[in-house]
Amino acid sequence: MSGRLVLLGTKGGPAIRPGGPWPTSTLLELGGRTVVVDCGLGVTRGVTDAGLSLKALDLVFITHLHSDHVLELGPLLHTAWTAGLATPVTLFGPVGLNRYWQSFVQALEFDIEIRIVDEGRPDLRKMVEVVEFxxxxxxxxGDLSVTALRVDHPPVTECFALRFEHQGTSIVFSADTAFFPPLADFARGADILLHEAMLEEGVERLVARTGNGARLREHxxxxxxxxGEAGIIAARAGVGRLVLNHLIPADDPDIGEADWVEAVRKTWNGPLTIGRDGLVVTDKGEDAP
Ligand SMILES: [Zn+2]
Ligand SMILES: [Zn+2]
Structure with missing residues (x-):
């Protein structure tokens, strides 16, 4: 595999807690392109801490419009712009993304217009193209291709797994989804499958802690x-490595990496990475942040 995958935010859901992990975002460097997949809170800090200049941003993909995947998209682009972004950026996402972006630049209209005049910056609104897919x-x-598969994430209907291919390297993101067997075909032979995951005993404790427990559990x-279901998809697809992310729960002190590994090992024997913020993943393994 050529390229670099950095897990910027690995928790599922929008909440953040002291010292805990950030909601979902991932950096993918592939074929000379700089790609961000999902923009949960913390993505800007994550990209910067991964050693990347915000000016290098090129392509951004949003799997669906839940806030833990899109909340910091506007701030990421705006911060890149104030850092000197000079090249166009394309945003890809489901129907509704264009409305998000137009509303964001409208909300920031005062700042954008004053910086164009006061600092001589190009117009951010003309540098960003939105493609709804x-x-x-x-x-x-060129050599980079991206395909999408609609997954099962009710009540959201516009939620898409993504497959990135470049010269024989392939990386698949499950997005948020219930167990969805067609993902196995979609991820067939991929070098890396990033799949979302929950741990059942942790969900029970999470549900017990919240006021709206029964409803949350049902959702x-x-x-x-x-x-274990993520492991089934990885095994059926025959991927090179399974990476768990969008972890639920991600910040329960009684749940550690060993618990996740134990749950996945019932269904998947291949190379495995349990996601944590800042981790760099290749098909050979992982590097500590
Ligand atoms: Zn999510
Ligand atoms: Zn979601």
Whole structure:
């Protein structure tokens, strides 16, 4: 595999806690392109801490419009712009992304216009192109191609797994999804599959802690995958490495990496990485942040 994958934020859901992990975002450097997949809170800090200049931003993909995947998209682009972004950026996402972006630049209109005049910056609104996509081919640009598969994340209907391919390297993001067997075909033979995951005993404790427990439990079980289910998809797809991210729960002190590994090992024997913020992943393994 050529390229670099950096897990910037690895927790599922929008909440943050002291010293805990950030919501979902991932940096992918592939074929000379700088790609960000999902923009949960913390993405700007994550990209910067990964040693990347914000000016290098090139392509951004949003799997769906839940806030733990899109909340910091506007701030990421705006901060890149004030850092000297001079090249166009393309945002790919489901229907509704264009409205998000237009509303964001409208909310920041005062700042954007004053910086154009006062600092001589190019117009951010003209540097960003938004492409709304559905299932199928999303991008084919030189050796880089991206395809999308609609997954099962009720009540959200516009939620897409993404497959990135470049010269024989392939990386698949499950997005948020309940156990979804068609993902195995979609991820067939990929070098790396990033799959979301929940741990059942942790969900029970999470549900017990919150005021709206029964409703939350129902949502989680209908819309997300258990760790063992992620392992089933990886095994059926025959991927090179399974990486768990969008972890639920991600910040329960009684749950550690060993618990996740134990849950996945019931269904997947291959190379395995349990995501944590800042981790760099290749098909050979992982490097500490
Ligand atoms: Zn999510
Ligand atoms: Zn979601």
């Amino acid at each position: 559905g299932e199928g081919e999303v991008l084919s640009d 989680l079980m209908a819309s997300h995958s258990l760790a």
